[in-house]
Amino acid sequence: GAVVSQHPSWVICKSGTSVKIECRSLDFQATTMFWYRQFPKQSLMLMATSNEGSKATYEQGVEKDKFLINHASLTLSTLTVTSAHPEDSSFYICSARGGERDLYEQYFGPGTRLTVT
Amino acid sequence: GENVEQHPSTLSVQEGDSAVIKCTYSDSASNYFPWYKQELGKRPQLIIDIRSNVGEKKDQRIAVTLNKTAKHFSLHITETQPEDSAVYFCAASRGFGGGSQGNLIFGKGTKLSVKP
Numbered sequence: 001g002a003v004v005s006q007h008p009s010w011v012i013c014k015s016g017t018s019v020k021i022e023c024r025s026l027d028f029q030a031t032t033m034f035w036y037r038q039f040p041k042q043s044l045m046l047m048a049t050s051n052e053g054s055k056a057t058y059e060q061g062v063e064k065d066k067f068l069i070n071h072a073s074l075t076l077s078t079l080t081v082t083s084a085h086p087e088d089s090s091f092y093i094c095s096a097r098g099g100e101r102d103l104y105e106q107y108f109g110p111g112t113r114l115t116v117t
Numbered sequence: 118g119e120n121v122e123q124h125p126s127t128l129s130v131q132e133g134d135s136a137v138i139k140c141t142y143s144d145s146a147s148n149y150f151p152w153y154k155q156e157l158g159k160r161p162q163l164i165i166d167i168r169s170n171v172g173e174k175k176d177q178r179i180a181v182t183l184n185k186t187a188k189h190f191s192l193h194i195t196e197t198q199p200e201d202s203a204v205y206f207c208a209a210s211r212g213f214g215g216g217s218q219g220n221l222i223f224g225k226g227t228k229l230s231v232k233p
Contacts (some may be wrong), residue, residue: 032218043223044161044208057218093160095221096196103213104149106221108160 003027004096006109013084013116019111021079023094029074030096034106035067038091050077084116119144121209123224130197131232138227139191140207145207150183151221154203160208165192185210197231204228 003026013019023033032051036044048064050056050071058064068080077096079087091113095106130136141148148169153161167174167181167190174181178197183190192216194201204226213219 029232033180034220043225044221046220046222049218051222091158092204095218097213097219104210104219105163105166106219111158113158115206 001105002098002106004030004094004107005107006092006094006112007112008112010113011115013086013114016083016103018082019084019114021075021081021092021094021114022059023079023096023109025075025098025107027094028096028107030077030098031074032075033071034095034097035069035079035089036093036095038093038111040091043095049093059086063117084114086116089114089116118209119147119209119220119222121207121222121224123227125227126225127228127230128174129232131137131229132197132199134197136192136194136197136201136229136231138192138205138207138229139189140191140209140224141187141207142222143188144162144209144211144218145185145188146211146217149210149212149219151208152181152192153206153208155226156203164205169224173201194229199231199233202229202231 008020033046047062048056048058056114071077093111094109123140151166155161180193207224208221211217
């Protein structure tokens with residue numbers, strides 16, 4: 001149990017275009033989902049936290065108009081990188097916490113590698 | 118906000134030796150301390166966690182200790198094997214509830230190399 005998927009696993013896009021990444025909890029209802037960004041040889045940096053049906057809470061320094069997060073249902077959250085630039089190239093990882101399942105543990109998706117050319 | 122410091126950044130040991138990674142945190146309200154193993158290009162994998170109502174937890178070759186007074190926790194791996202080679206991250210969280218979303222704040226990571 002506690003499986004989280006992401007799609008796509010990798011994507012290459014041109015500078016100025018937008019890219020949408022999906023994060024799904026496959027066997028549980030995710031009341032809270034988290035989005036992280038990880039640059040090469042660095043740690044995971046929390047970008048934002050989202051709860052189903054409400055606006056995401058962004059970490060300081062993360063542009064909410066550039067990184068659009070929609071937590072439309074208890075099993076799906078999407079991250080859209082708008083007007084992507086080469087500096088947005090990174091490994092994006094989502095995680096999910098499942099309601100009454102556990103107040104602590106997060107279940108991570110496999111990540112999406114974004115390359116902006 | 119929470120700040121997690123992790124040391125060392127790299128650690129090289131001989132197969133069979135022990136490895137110890139240490140983390141400190143700043144938020145006294147943090148009460149959940151997981152450790153993750155991440156292989157290149159893969160998702161972080163939870164290997165062990167500890168909650169603030171215990172001081173030590175062990176799972177086969179892996180153990181974690183927590184000192185809430187000093188605000189530090191450590192990962193101990195005994196009888197290391199080449200397949201233990203990876204990047205290890207510690208993290209801290211308040212857990213969900215009481216206004217907290219359960220955000221994880223990660224340390225910068227330790228690259229562990231186990232030489233056969």
